[in-house]
Amino acid sequence: MSDTTRENELVCVGAIAGAFGVRGEVRLKSFCADPEAIADYAPLSTEDGSRQFTVSLTRAITNAFAARMSGIDTKEEADALKGLRLYAPRNRLPALPDDEYYHADLIGLLVVDTGGNELGRVKAVMDHGAGDLLEITVPGNSSILLPFTMEAVPTVDIEAGRIVADPPEGLF
Known part of the structure; x- marks a missing residue:
């Protein structure tokens, strides 16, 4: 992928979890x-670029923020956005150190072992609080979770x- 393509790529930066209150704020x-x-x-x-929103955080709430989104003025409009993922162009995001990656960059990468044997492809990156896990789709369409x-x-x-992965013995 060229740097120009990557510059224009969208990266998921958040999601709307529903309305917050009755005045059009969202839980972001x-x-x-x-x-x-x-x-x-x-x-x-x-993701498809069909709608754009400016965002103003109004306060921190449990595991999220209460926020105002441009064009959203009622509880019903805010509720209609529940589950909507929000994206920003990569060129607006900070550059990362060499040992850090955006999750979007890892999805679809080929995973090989230290001997060059193909193990599968990265399907998802998950974080359940104890560190990131790579979900790798292996031949036969099953998935394996590999600690990242x-x-x-x-x-x-x-x-x-x-x-290149050096998985724990017996994982694959």
Whole structure:
């Protein structure tokens, strides 16, 4: 993928979990390393780009923010957005250090073992609180969860489109 293509690529930065109150505010979940930074990346758009929103965080609430979104003035309009994922162009996001990656960059990468044997492809990146896990689709359409640690995943080569894994014995 060229740098130009990557610059224009959209990255999911948050999602709307429903209405907050009765005056059109939404419950906004941020997927950003600095959760409050989500408002700095606005305008945010839907994945297909059909709608764009400016965002104003009004206060922190449990596991989210109460926020005002442009064009959303009623509880009913806010409720209608429940589940909507919000995206920002990559070029508005901060550059990452060499050992950090946007989840979107990992999806679809080929996973090989340290001997070069193909293990599968990254289907998803999950974080259940104890560290990231890579969900890898293996031949036969089953999935394996691999800890995303330096020990289990010593090499991530975004440019080459592959990950070298050294999985725990018996995982694959």
